[in-house]
Amino acid sequence: MANEVYLGPGLPTLPEDLLLARDRGDVLFVVGAGASYPAPSNLPDFAGLVANIYSIIDPAMSLAIDAVRAEGGPTWNHAPQLLTHQQRTELKFFCQKEYDVVLGMLERRIDGDASRQSTVRRAALQSLAGTIQTNHIHDALVHLGQRFGQTLLATTNFDRLLTEAAKSLRYSYDTFALGEIPNPSKSLDFNGILHIHGKLPWRREIASALILTDQDFGDFYLRRHSVTSFLYDAARIFHLVLVGYSANDSPVRYLLNAIAGDERHFIDLKARYAFVGCDPSDERTAVEWQTRGITPITYDRANNHQALADLLVRWADIIPGKRNERALKTYLKSLALLDPGSTDGAAAMSFLRYYIQRSNATEQTELAKIFSSKGSSPRWLAILHEVIRDTMKVR
Numbered sequence: 001m002a003n004e005v006y007l008g009p010g011l012p013t014l015p016e017d018l019l020l021a022r023d024r025g026d027v028l029f030v031v032g033a034g035a036s037y038p039a040p041s042n043l044p045d046f047a048g049l050v051a052n053i054y055s056i057i058d059p060a061m062s063l064a065i066d067a068v069r070a071e072g073g074p075t076w077n078h079a080p081q082l083l084t085h086q087q088r089t090e091l092k093f094f095c096q097k098e099y100d101v102v103l104g105m106l107e108r109r110i111d112g113d114a115s116r117q118s119t120v121r122r123a124a125l126q127s128l129a130g131t132i133q134t135n136h137i138h139d140a141l142v143h144l145g146q147r148f149g150q151t152l153l154a155t156t157n158f159d160r161l162l163t164e165a166a167k168s169l170r171y172s173y174d175t176f177a178l179g180e181i182p183n184p185s186k187s188l189d190f191n192g193i194l195h196i197h198g199k200l201p202w203r204r205e206i207a208s209a210l211i212l213t214d215q216d217f218g219d220f221y222l223r224r225h226s227v228t229s230f231l232y233d234a235a236r237i238f239h240l241v242l243v244g245y246s247a248n249d250s251p252v253r254y255l256l257n258a259i260a261g262d263e264r265h266f267i268d269l270k271a272r273y274a275f276v277g278c279d280p281s282d283e284r285t286a287v288e289w290q291t292r293g294i295t296p297i298t299y300d301r302a303n304n305h306q307a308l309a310d311l312l313v314r315w316a317d318i319i320p321g322k323r324n325e326r327a328l329k330t331y332l333k334s335l336a337l338l339d340p341g342s343t344d345g346a347a348a349m350s351f352l353r354y355y356i357q358r359s360n361a362t363e364q365t366e367l368a369k370i371f372s373s374k375g376s377s378p379r380w381l382a383i384l385h386e387v388i389r390d391t392m393k394v395r
Contacts, residue, residue, distance in 0.1 A: 274289055
């Protein structure tokens with residue numbers, strides 16, 4: 001079993017292999033809608049986006065959707081609104097969480113055919129364009145997405161909040177969407193914030209195409225293979241880490257189907273991970289991800305997924321880099337004050353093992369000074385010596 005690294009009280013542990021892979025530049029974070037709906041961003045998930053689109057262009061269906069979404073509300077076939085057979089069919093697929101199919105049905109009913117100027121797509125832009133406020137998850141992901149001085153993040157979100165975060169944090173970045181996205185490679189030329197499902201316009205930009213409906217997913221994943229090919233290549237070069245998704249999200253179904261298809265042809269795919277919010281007693285959700293070839297990193301989804309933000313912020317605070325020197329030193333000093341024989345002290349050893357593996361001789365000397373300072377247990381130095389010796393054996 002892979003070593004798990006403790007990052008602080010109340011936080012889930014992270015796989016040591018994942019932490020080291022990120023530090024080597026071997027990780028590509030793939031960011032979903034869940035990263036953008038905590039405050040102050042407050043953007044909707046896919047279900048919320050569909051509901052917002054209906055509220056703009058089909059008030060009768062909007063009332064029916066509100067009814068079936070309410071706790072204890074009616075089922076789709078018992079919604080009290082006077083709906084046509086076509087509307088009720090859309091409501092059925094909404095309740096089945098097939099949101100891309102719903103939007104495809106709606107677009108064909110309202111517009112007849114897909115285009116960038118369709119009523120449905122203009123409503124989607126209206127629903128998403130109002131927020132430019134980033135949250136702690138965006139900031140942490142931009143920190144974690146640093147690769148050799150460049151920002152590298154992929155996202156299925158249309159919003160520009162990762163770009164806003166990179167801009168406010170003064171990181172170097174470029175932004176690409178769909179056909180503009182460079183081919184995955186180990187090269188430093190492969191960088192940027194990559195909107196694999198399209199992006200909203202910025203200032204006077206023209207919006208890119210958006211992968212929004214079942215027709216769009218079929219076009220870009222199955223007919224053109226553009227997104228599928230990107231994922232094939234990325235999964236062989238990088239550890240993909242999904243953030244902000246649930247297993248039932250429409251984008252996740254397409255993403256995981258593409259990755260699963262690749263497994264039949266390539267035996268050298270990197271391990272994949274997903275941050276999974278669930279109730280502490282829920283064991284089924286983790287298994288659902290595992291059976292799809294993804295290693296779940298579970299956390300308590302209470303308080304609007306606050307544990308995810310806390311974990312990503314702490315991880316971002318301890319990665320190598322000049323920006324983190326003060327935060328990292330503070331964290332190491334807090335570990336040095338723990339009793340090595342306590343539960344927290346034993347958990348802290350997992351972080352020290354990881355830190356020693358990624359550190360150089362100078363950093364290890366500084367580490368020894370911290371753990372020999374006043375208030376630290378003298379047993380820590382013996383433990384550090386043992387960990388350094390064991391780490392050298394496996395290098």
